[in-house]
Amino acid sequence: xxxxxxxxxGVADHAIIRSGGKIFSSVSLSRDQVIAVPGPLGIxxxxxxxxxxxxxxxxGPRLYCVQQGWLKQAGEIALCLPNQVSVELSGGKSSYxxxxx
Numbered sequence: 001x002x003x004x005x006x007x008x009x010g011v012a013d014h015a016i017i018r019s020g021g022k023i024f025s026s027v028s029l030s031r032d033q034v035i036a037v038p039g040p041l042g043i044x045x046x047x048x049x050x051x052x053x054x055x056x057x058x059x060g061p062r063l064y065c066v067q068q069g070w071l072k073q074a075g076e077i078a079l080c081l082p083n084q085v086s087v088e089l090s091g092g093k094s095s096y097x098x099x100x101x
Contacts, residue, residue: 010074013091015053017046020084029053029089039083046087053087055080 017025019037027035027048034056035046042059052070060082068078077088 011091012051012053012072012074012076012089014089015046015048015071016088016090018086018088019044024085026090029091037085039080039085041083044080044083044085046085053089054078055085055087058083058085 013029015027015029016023017027017035017037019039024037025035027033029048029051032049033047035048037044037046039059043057044055044059044065045057047054047056052072054070055065055068055078058066058080060080062082065078065080065085071078071087071089074089074091077086079086
């Protein structure tokens with residue numbers, strides 16, 4: 001219980017989607033949808049479902065961001081570096097700042 005209160009991450013309520021380092025969209029996790037995000041290599045698809053987000057397809061060569069799976073907690077982030085697309089969950093209180101981590 002102490003671990004959850006002291007070190008756990010907050011509940012996410014939004015996904016911040018970036019393309020080329022700029023915010024492409026900020027969407028609520030309460031509405032299921034698929035978002036097409038343009039990048040230099042092509043389209044990255046981001047799925048929002050059941051208050052979670054994930055990258056479901058990306059034109060990059062290694063697909064690490066797709067393999068990462070569902071993001072559930074505030075502060076979690078998935079990066080598709082070759083296509084310059086990222087998804088970060090926000091809301092509540094995250095346990096670390098992903099930009100300075």
